[in-house]
Amino acid sequence: MTPTSATAETVQALLRSAPQSEAQLEQLAREAQTLPIVELVYLVETRPDTEAAILFRVLDKDTALAVFESLPAPHQAELISALRTQQVADIITDLDPDDRASLFDELPASVAERLLHGLDADQRAMTTAVLGYPREAIGRYMSPEVLTLAPGMTAGDALAHVRLHAEEPETIYLLPVVDRSRVLLGVVGLRRLLVTDPDVLVGDLAHEAVHATATDDREQVARRFFAAKLLAMPIVDGEGRLVGVLTVDDAVDIIEQENHEDSARTGGAEPLPRSYLSTPVLQVVRSRIVWLLVLAISAILTVQVLEVFEDRLDEVVVLALFIPLLTGTGGNTGNQAATTVTRALAVGEVRVRDLPRVVWQELRVGMMLGAVLGTLGFVVSGLVYGTAIGTVMGLTLLSICTMAAIVGGLMPLVAKKVGADPAVFSNPFISTFCDATGLIIYFTIATAVLGL
Incomplete structure (x- = not known):
């Protein structure tokens, strides 16, 4: 602001x-x-x-x-x-x-x-x-200051305990119930304590807790936190003992950090550690230069492809006019698929084992998109440059959209499988890959259709 x-x-x-x-x-x-x-x-x-x-x-x-x-x-x-x-x-x-x-x-x-x-x-x-x-563990973001209840307490005793210690913990709206060894038995909401008969035992009020282990990945836990619509989540150690609680403000911070990081890497840069205006110029340059160098080097592939098919361009110069359209379409299609699958991974809608289903989904989506764009390309370019060129454009758009959708959907899953950040396989990287591959498809189809 x-x-x-x-x-x-x-x-x-x-x-x-x-x-x-x-x-x-x-x-x-x-x-x-x-x-x-x-x-x-x-x-x-x-x-x-x-x-x-x-x-x-x-x-x-x-x-x-x-x-x-x-x-x-x-x-x-x-x-x-x-x-x-x-x-x-x-x-x-x-x-x-x-x-x-x-x-x-x-x-x-x-x-x-x-x-x-x-x-x-x-x-x-x-x-x-x-x-x-x-x-990256959720234990790094939990609050170890937790107000706990014993199962043998009555609701009245529990409320008195909360009033006495209400200033100490970060939250009192969700109260973990633990035994003498601090093993988590369940949780009780403050509202339920307030409306329950004072003589009812806390152990009878407690219900199973949605919890996480302190060594779990922070983003996965934060996503689960919001999916379950919680205000707080107990955090336990490997033996089930309560070690802290994750509150909603800390979960929001985690999601904001992850989204900021993914957004930056999707754009081909590293996230800035502080606000944009207060970040030194050299630090902004460092956040961008690495990816620019990687993308510049990878773009050489596109140049090499053009050099290989230089003789085809000499024979049919009109083919050069459509290169920006085809590379842009391939890159955009791949970016759409990658963004969709990356988000689905982040919120738990897709897992690595779903790779065949994702490929099948993107294959159909890519073919349908390609059919629509290919038909339009065939009609427009055919009217202007002839049926042969229209056929090349129609088949190329169909093929490029299908290939780009599959590649864009596949790369985030491959990244997840090898332990890399799916956002690292960012849109600029996918665009460069689809540029080179799309040109190979384009000139291959042109060679076959036009007899070059």
Whole structure:
């Protein structure tokens, strides 16, 4: 969101003037405190580091924490280096353990260790537990602060327990029920406790929990979380013992990160670690240059194909006119199939074992698309350039659409099978592959039909 209010513009002007005096800083603080959190986050993300630090320092503690928690972890790490030691300590202490772990990932090891040792024993233990899981594991995003109930409690006792400890956990709307070894037995919703007779045992109220293991992949768990329409999900270890809970805000963050990553790679780039306007130019270049080089090298295949069929082009020059149309159609058809299958993989609608069904589906879709476009191509090009050229165009469009649809649907599944990110097989890569292959199909059909 871009700040548009007069107050936001005033704050930006004050920051640009590099306020130093106490009066200037007080004016900045007054103006900044009237802005909503979303505009303050935008300003901190998009202003230079020194200006962002000045703005952050004049905010009150609660507002500063709300802004800090809304920033991506890489941006948090950069802001930390520009803040006063005491302010850093206050922020780190108030963060949830999972948010703290994400921040520590971005900090130099020495800084992270110093901040970790500055925490009290309980907070340090919870943060260390979260840091012990791999970055892609859901355990890295759970909150270890969980309010649990025992099966032998009555509903009345359970409500009293919730009231006494309501400020400690991240959520109280879903309450795990565990035995003495913390093995998960089930869950109880807060609403059910409120409407149940106080003498009913919690064990009788508990129902089976939709849960995940701490080492499970974060994206798969987050997708399951939303598919089940949950507010919170218990996370257990390999022996079924409760170790934390995944809340809806953390699940949203995971999906947003995955979608951002997939979107960037589909476009042939790496995701930026922070907001676009605050990312240094060289970092933006690095995020794009690798894929551009890969695609440029792979595009040489297209040039080689044209060189092989150069004599056919010399004989029938009109064939060159249709090359952009055919390569564009093949690339677009492949991109559509790849995007559809990649999304289906992400939401669990398709699995690797469904590969034959996906190929069969895309074969039929490609042939139908090719039949429609081929018929149109035959009619239009036939009227202008003759029946022979129309036949070449019709057969080529039919063949290219069928091939591109199959390739586009197949590549994400192959990527998943070999453990790669399906989004890496991005649309530009598929376009380049379909360009070269489509030209081979085109000139092969032209050679046969026109007798070249």
